[in-house]
Amino acid sequence: MDRLALLRRYGDDIARLATPSNLERRVPSCPDWTLGDLVYHLGEVQSFWAGNLLARDATGRVERDRDVAQPDDEGLGAWFASCASELRAALEEVGDRAPCWTWWGEPATSGAVARHQVHEAAIHHYDAHLALGEHVVLDPEVAQDGIDEFLEVHRDELVMPEGATVILRSLDAERR
Numbered sequence: 001m002d003r004l005a006l007l008r009r010y011g012d013d014i015a016r017l018a019t020p021s022n023l024e025r026r027v028p029s030c031p032d033w034t035l036g037d038l039v040y041h042l043g044e045v046q047s048f049w050a051g052n053l054l055a056r057d058a059t060g061r062v063e064r065d066r067d068v069a070q071p072d073d074e075g076l077g078a079w080f081a082s083c084a085s086e087l088r089a090a091l092e093e094v095g096d097r098a099p100c101w102t103w104w105g106e107p108a109t110s111g112a113v114a115r116h117q118v119h120e121a122a123i124h125h126y127d128a129h130l131a132l133g134e135h136v137v138l139d140p141e142v143a144q145d146g147i148d149e150f151l152e153v154h155r156d157e158l159v160m161p162e163g164a165t166v167i168l169r170s171l172d173a174e175r176r
Contacts, residue, residue, distance in 0.1 A: 003091070
C-alpha cells in the first residue's frame, strides 16, 4: 500500500470539495459537524501528526506552539491542502522507522502513524462525499487494513466473555 499516494489522493480530493458553497453541508456520519468542521478537524489532525513525526521522539507528545483559528470559508480548502502537504512532507522526511509518540502505545513509529493517518483520511474522505450526497467506496485494501489496525490497537479494550470468539467476514474480499 502506497500510503503517501493515498494521503495525497484523499487530501487533494477533500481540498477540492472544501469550497465555500459546500462548507455548511451537514455530515450525516458526524451529525454535529458541517463539512467545514470536518475539513478543519482533519487539517488540525494532520498538522499535529506532522509535528510529532518530525520530533522523532516516542516518549512524549509534541504540543503545537500555535492555536490555529479555523480559516474563513474562502481560505479553508487551501489551508487544509497545506496541512495535508505538511503531513506528507514529514512522512517523506522521517521514513517508516522513526520513533514517534502515539496515543495507542506500540508500535510507536512513523510507519504506524502513517498507517493510522491513511485510515483517518480515508474515513473522512468518505464522510466528506457523504455530506455532498455522493457515494464513494472505501479502497478495499485500506478498509481491510483499517480493521486489522483497529483490532491490534484496541484489542485490550475489547471486553468479551471467556472463550468467546468474534469473526469478521469481509463481504468484498476473501478474508475473515
